Amino acid sequence: MILAFDLYGTLFSTQIPGVPREVMDSWRRKQLEYTWRSTLMGEWRDFDEITRMSLRYVREKFNLQMGDEVLEEWRRLKPFPDVEALQNLEAELWVLTNGVERTVNQILRDAGLIHLFKGVFSAERVREYKPSTKLYKTFQGEVGEGILISSNPFDVAGAKRSGMKAVFVRRGEFTLADFMGLEPDSTVDSLWEIQRKLIG
């Protein structure tokens, strides 16, 4: 069994200590907007660049003095505590991410998690971001049929639309409407439930 985990928001928290929630939400939302716009315009910018561009946006919007050290913090995100559950999963684990492969490998190394994964499959490989069906289909073509595990409704919907199974990890507020009619095969409240739900 192949399990493909989303990274940002699913394995790792996208909150940075000291950055106000409102600023962080705006930054994250703009980051996603830029991935979508960049894909639609056929103008590839890697996720590190998208992250810098969206930081520039929030700086201008909120008139912040926040320096580039916050980008360093973004590269030192912390895993959610339930990531521990992955240690005992009897499956082939992958990371399926918008992130830059090198950057994500470094984040996984720093968190002592890299040995858990067979590999990182990045949007870089197809130069289109989630939820482009090209990404999920290429993953399945190259790695094999898998199940996406994500806390992002747009990610779940994209996988479903691409013929991939998907588990939604309920990490915080969400609305059912946000799946756009492409709902997950199952929903869990924590990664601890994965073993029981999927592997039994």
Added chain:
Amino acid sequence: MILAFDLYGTLFSTQIPGVPREVMDSWRRKQLEYTWRSTLMGEWRDFDEITRMSLRYVREKFNLQMGDEVLEEWRRLKPFPDVEALQNLEAELWVLTNGVERTVNQILRDAGLIHLFKGVFSAERVREYKPSTKLYKTFQGEVGEGILISSNPFDVAGAKRSGMKAVFVRRGEFTLADFMGLEPDSTVDSLWEIQRKLIG
């Protein structure tokens, strides 16, 4: 000279009387998100459906009792006062919009503006939303070389990326970063400046 005007936010205000600003901003943002996600997933939903889906999202998010009558209000948006400036423009005017052609024609008729335009060119025709380059390129292929006039930075960037000229109408807050490096050929504070800037 062909001038292609964006509708929502450029010719018409997307504020609805009685709907709190926070709710309206969230609705509008989600509406755009759904246009992008739908295009990336290759799952076409017309703009009226996208509008309903995003309304459902804000209802669930803010736990609102707001009924479907607000969708009627959305179909009765009001033009900005400076739309009067279009009366005397010596150019061929088009509407280039994400909106459903039928719906947009009705909005223009209701506002007494339909006679100003040679036609409405909708994202429906290519089944991809702004800023997909396919939309701007198809417009130019079928109608001719034109200049986009829009208050939406993602729209300006999409046009520029597609080899179309673009004028940015500064309607409210914006940040330079939001053009993603694809900046307009010129910027105006009101549609009254179009005649002077473009036609002289």
